Amino acid sequence: MSAFVFLVEHDRGAIAETTLGGLRAAREVAAAARLDLHAAIPGTSGDALADEVATHGPAGIHLLHHELLDDYGPDAWAAGASQLADSLGATAVAATGTDRGNEVLAHLAAVRDEAMVANCLTVSVGADAWEMTRVRWGGSLHERSSLTGDLKLLTFAPHAREPEPVGAGDASTATFTPTLDAVHATTVVRDRTETAAGVTLATAPVVVSGGRGVGSAEGFAPLEALAARLGGVVGCSRVVTNNGWRPHSDQVGQTGTVVAPDLYIACGISGAVQHWVGMMNAKHVLAINTDAQAPMVTKADWAVVGDLETIVPAILAEIDRRHG
Amino acid sequence: MRVLVCVKRVPAPGARIVLNEDRRSIDTALLGFAVSPHEECAVEEGVRIVEQHGGSVTVLTLGPPEAEEQIRAAFAVGVHAGARIEAGPEDPDPVATARAIASAVQGLEGAAGPFDLILFGNESADSGGYQVGIRVAHALGRPIVSGIKAIEIDDGAMTVQRPTPQGAEVYELPLPAAVAVREGINLPRYPTLKTRLSAKKTPIELVTTDAAEGGQRMIELVPPPEDTSSVQILGDGPEAAAAVVDVVEQLVSL
Numbered sequence: 001m002s003a004f005v006f007l008v009e010h011d012r013g014a015i016a017e018t019t020l021g022g023l024r025a026a027r028e029v030a031a032a033a034r035l036d037l038h039a040a041i042p043g044t045s046g047d048a049l050a051d052e053v054a055t056h057g058p059a060g061i062h063l064l065h066h067e068l069l070d071d072y073g074p075d076a077w078a079a080g081a082s083q084l085a086d087s088l089g090a091t092a093v094a095a096t097g098t099d100r101g102n103e104v105l106a107h108l109a110a111v112r113d114e115a116m117v118a119n120c121l122t123v124s125v126g127a128d129a130w131e132m133t134r135v136r137w138g139g140s141l142h143e144r145s146s147l148t149g150d151l152k153l154l155t156f157a158p159h160a161r162e163p164e165p166v167g168a169g170d171a172s173t174a175t176f177t178p179t180l181d182a183v184h185a186t187t188v189v190r191d192r193t194e195t196a197a198g199v200t201l202a203t204a205p206v207v208v209s210g211g212r213g214v215g216s217a218e219g220f221a222p223l224e225a226l227a228a229r230l231g232g233v234v235g236c237s238r239v240v241t242n243n244g245w246r247p248h249s250d251q252v253g254q255t256g257t258v259v260a261p262d263l264y265i266a267c268g269i270s271g272a273v274q275h276w277v278g279m280m281n282a283k284h285v286l287a288i289n290t291d292a293q294a295p296m297v298t299k300a301d302w303a304v305v306g307d308l309e310t311i312v313p314a315i316l317a318e319i320d321r322r323h324g
Numbered sequence: 325m326r327v328l329v330c331v332k333r334v335p336a337p338g339a340r341i342v343l344n345e346d347r348r349s350i351d352t353a354l355l356g357f358a359v360s361p362h363e364e365c366a367v368e369e370g371v372r373i374v375e376q377h378g379g380s381v382t383v384l385t386l387g388p389p390e391a392e393e394q395i396r397a398a399f400a401v402g403v404h405a406g407a408r409i410e411a412g413p414e415d416p417d418p419v420a421t422a423r424a425i426a427s428a429v430q431g432l433e434g435a436a437g438p439f440d441l442i443l444f445g446n447e448s449a450d451s452g453g454y455q456v457g458i459r460v461a462h463a464l465g466r467p468i469v470s471g472i473k474a475i476e477i478d479d480g481a482m483t484v485q486r487p488t489p490q491g492a493e494v495y496e497l498p499l500p501a502a503v504a505v506r507e508g509i510n511l512p513r514y515p516t517l518k519t520r521l522s523a524k525k526t527p528i529e530l531v532t533t534d535a536a537e538g539g540q541r542m543i544e545l546v547p548p549p550e551d552t553s554s555v556q557i558l559g560d561g562p563e564a565a566a567a568v569v570d571v572v573e574q575l576v577s578l
């Protein structure tokens with residue numbers, strides 16, 4: 001049987017949160033295509049992940065060893081995966097569609113001059129062409145596409161599938177040493193800056209988010225207070241960052257951060273598709289808006305109709321009254 | 325410094341995306357057009373780099389004649405030259421797009437000298453293929469890093485940063501190079517009336533290419549499943565605060 005290679009993503013040994021979901025999707029597609037699933041783990045810092053990866057059903061695990069793979073570099077990772085694919089006679093390579101996953105697969109596609117389909121939700125295997133649904137517009141539109149080529153390259157949308165271990169597994173583990181040179185070294189991470197740790201927008205359990213309706217930078221003070229009271233952080237819409245009221249790192253949406261908190265409180269945000277795709281996976285949405293017909297209101301779980309300038313302080317006062 | 329910025333004209337939908345009957349395109353009858361915020365920031369970054377280091381910024385787009393509106397918008401914020409690769413109303417696939425852009429870049433460079441830096445948006449707003457810039461860079465033999473939110477150029481070398489949940493990764497690229505940037509790398513300026521008027525007069529070069537397609541074909545566009553949840557209105561105005569805290573208390577320990 002020929003091979004399907006899945007690139008396991010990690011950062012200096014810390015596994016990427018969405019990579020095992022992608023591995024499961026790859027396992028399902030490989031089975032449908034009658035291909036053996038092989039997992040590639042770049043860099044010696046990833047060696048320790050082999051046991052965990054083995055429980056997700058690959059036939060083989062390949063530890064890609066080279067000093068240029070010790071830290072992340074898109075050219076080096078792509079070349080490692082490409083050379084492994086050749087040595088296995090692989091007909092497909094996939095990763096999860098994260099920043100790194102899409103970047104590495106695109107480099108691989110460019111070097112091999114093959115097509116690459118990003119952020120697939122489903123893949124059905126045909127004799128020659130594969131057919132996939134994929135994400136467009138950050139998720140507000142899907143597309144059906146077909147893919148042909150001797151080496152099929154794709155990424156799975158993050159969370160398209162959730163991880164599903166299949167038991168201890170009997171994957172063979174081997175080391176593979178790719179041939180890498182100065183060209184691949186050019187784009188390796190040189191250094192890192194660390195910012196203060198804390199609750200980040202991407203992982204906060206509660207996001208209190210403000211849009212044009214907040215009206216000014218100062219108008220965010222009550223939202224800050226509410227977020228602090230609820231153990232969350234402040235987010236915002238693009239109108240807000242464009243006006244310079246908040247930094248772009250607070251922006252939720254297609255070109256900002258994607259969030260999935262337990263509770264998303266949208267204050268004065270209309271609910272444009274580009275904002276919605278950034279928070280549609282929130283478990284609960286509360287909208288505060290003067291317009292009862294705003295899409296954010298009609299799509300929310302709960303809504304309060306009215307002026308956020310009086311409603312947010314009233315919520316804070318009510319919390320204080322009950323909880324001191 | 326000679327800087328090139330590649331942008332794509334896309335519709336700017338509001339609360340819903342409505343498809344045309346052929347299910348291959350979006351109904352744009354009521355929509356405006358824009359470039360992705362990533363590319364707006366790429367244009368601003370190009371202009372800032374040239375303001376700091378001297379030189380010129382060129383904008384290149386592949387699209388129908390209407391896409392000249394997006395080139396003119398770039399002129400209005402300080403871009404010096406513009407070129408459009410002729411294309412039909414429907415997008416070519418990413419392989420053909422990249423081939424056409426790479427060949428156009430070679431043409432522009434042959435006429436006026438090499439670009440030190442080529443900027444792309446990280447991904448197009450509509451099709452989101454995450455690959456055109458990378459393919460172009462490889463075709464031209466230049467290094468590229470994606471997802472960039474800071475660029476510093478010093479003496480022929482470039483330091484760029486990509487944010488991570490913990491901070492940022494730092495890359496160093498020799499010039500000439502390419503970079504795919506993200507919104508947030510800067511806050512784009514607004515055009516003034518004066519720059520808008522002068523932008524109308526700058527000529528736009530037309531480029532034709534015949535780039536071969538790759539192996540990906542769009543079959544049709546599909547709206548994602550509609551969200552069917554129905555909203556519960558907790559009340560009007562500040563009097564709703566008690567009802568709000570009732571639901572919040574079920575989700576958050578206060």
Ligand SMILES: Cc1cc2nc3c(=O)[nH]c(=O)nc-3n(C[C@H](O)[C@H](O)[C@H](O)COP(=O)(O)OP(=O)(O)OC[C@H]3O[C@@H](n4cnc5c(N)ncnc54)[C@H](O)[C@@H]3O)c2cc1C
Nearest residue numbers: 211212213237238253254255256268269270274290308449
């Ligand atoms: C390619 C592309 C990418 C984009 N990416 C993003 C993105 O990542 N994130 C993003 O957010 N947007 C993004 N946008 C922009 C998006 O289309 C909208 O323009 C934006 O989300 C609107 O922001 P808003 O809801 O704050 O403003 P508006 O749409 O103007 O809505 C303001 C809302 O506030 C309400 N309001 C006004 N005053 C009050 C008050 N006193 N009290 C209560 N409610 C009030 C109004 O009823 C209205 O519903 C993108 C656009 C494009 C084209």
